[in-house]
Amino acid sequence: MAHGEHAPTQAPSPSAHQHGSDLLLCCEELVIGYQGKALLPPINLQVRRGTFLAVIGRNGSGKSTWFKTLLGLQQPVSGRVFRSGPDVKSAYVPQSSGIDGMLPVRSRELVHWGRLSGWNFLRPFSTHKDRTAVEAALESAGAGPIANRPYRELSEGQKQRALLARVLATEADLVLLDEPTAAMDAVAERETMQRLAELARTQRLAVVVVSHDLRVAAEFANQLLFVDREAPAVVLGDANTVFCHPAFRHQYGDDYCPHHPPSGHPLGPAAG
Numbered sequence: 001m002a003h004g005e006h007a008p009t010q011a012p013s014p015s016a017h018q019h020g021s022d023l024l025l026c027c028e029e030l031v032i033g034y035q036g037k038a039l040l041p042p043i044n045l046q047v048r049r050g051t052f053l054a055v056i057g058r059n060g061s062g063k064s065t066w067f068k069t070l071l072g073l074q075q076p077v078s079g080r081v082f083r084s085g086p087d088v089k090s091a092y093v094p095q096s097s098g099i100d101g102m103l104p105v106r107s108r109e110l111v112h113w114g115r116l117s118g119w120n121f122l123r124p125f126s127t128h129k130d131r132t133a134v135e136a137a138l139e140s141a142g143a144g145p146i147a148n149r150p151y152r153e154l155s156e157g158q159k160q161r162a163l164l165a166r167v168l169a170t171e172a173d174l175v176l177l178d179e180p181t182a183a184m185d186a187v188a189e190r191e192t193m194q195r196l197a198e199l200a201r202t203q204r205l206a207v208v209v210v211s212h213d214l215r216v217a218a219e220f221a222n223q224l225l226f227v228d229r230e231a232p233a234v235v236l237g238d239a240n241t242v243f244c245h246p247a248f249r250h251q252y253g254d255d256y257c258p259h260h261p262p263s264g265h266p267l268g269p270a271a272g
């Protein structure tokens with residue numbers, strides 16, 4: 001699946017414009033699924049500049065399908081996705097990117113490609129602005145030390161950093177990352193999530209991340225979206241709202257909810 005820029009899923013709606021300039025994307029009664037069959041209840045949410053949203057849920061619950069639907073790669077079963085304007089630029093990193101592993105390029109070139117589109121791809125020289133953006137993206141993604149290394153020789157976690165840098169180099173308004181830290185060690189994962197949170201806040205991007213590390217997601221994201229096919233449920237809110245929701249507790253237990261403190265959990269307070 002291609003990285004980088006994607007066309008708007010639908011033309012901007014008049015109602016989307018009314019929500020102000022911070023609004024980038026809006027799901028209205030959006031039902032995702034395949035062959036007309038819904039995976040989840042309708043999703044209603046707005047993604048604004050400065051948002052860092054983490055999407056959580058069990059395997060197969062529909063997280064990647066929601067991303068594909070936002071990008072217009074998958075048709076909704078019903079409902080709509082709106083961009084707030086034609087200029088909203090989005091960038092996407094899918095879960096795994098096998099094709100990149102075959103390319104004989106250094107990480108810096110791969111990141112540079114994030115800025116190219118159309119005939120720019122054939123341009124022999126990059127501009128000063130391109131080079132500055134590439135270096136800033138490498139730095140932001142913690143990929144500076146691997147910039148000169150051939151991409152295909154990197155570890156999976158290092159590759160994820162390079163791909164993150166590439167998506168940041170696009171200078172998109174809306175960045176969708178499907179498990180961007182899955183191959184990273186715990187330290188790199190926290191650093192990356194912290195960087196993404198800072199980028200969302202300081203650069204006024206919207207960052208949406210799928211993550212299976214619930215505690216790290218809750219620590220850095222300012223909103224969580226929990227999706228569950230069994231309940232079925234779509235729950236949007238802060239960590240307490242989501243972690244104390246019955247559908248969440250049914251799947252992950254009570255240990256994440258502060259109103260249901262762990263008893264006898266190996267990481268919880270010692271008994272007695």
Ligand SMILES: Nc1ncnc2c1ncn2[C@@H]1O[C@H](COP(=O)(O)OP(=O)(O)OP(=O)(O)O)[C@@H](O)[C@H]1O
Binds near residue numbers: 058060061062
């Ligand atoms: N092209 C397709 N056609 C029909 N069903 C599909 C298709 N792609 C995925 N599915 C199914 O849709 C469901 C949701 O898949 P999806 O990849 O969105 O889950 P996910 O939450 O991202 O899972 P994971 O955490 O494992 O990445 C799964 O049951 C999957 O088998």
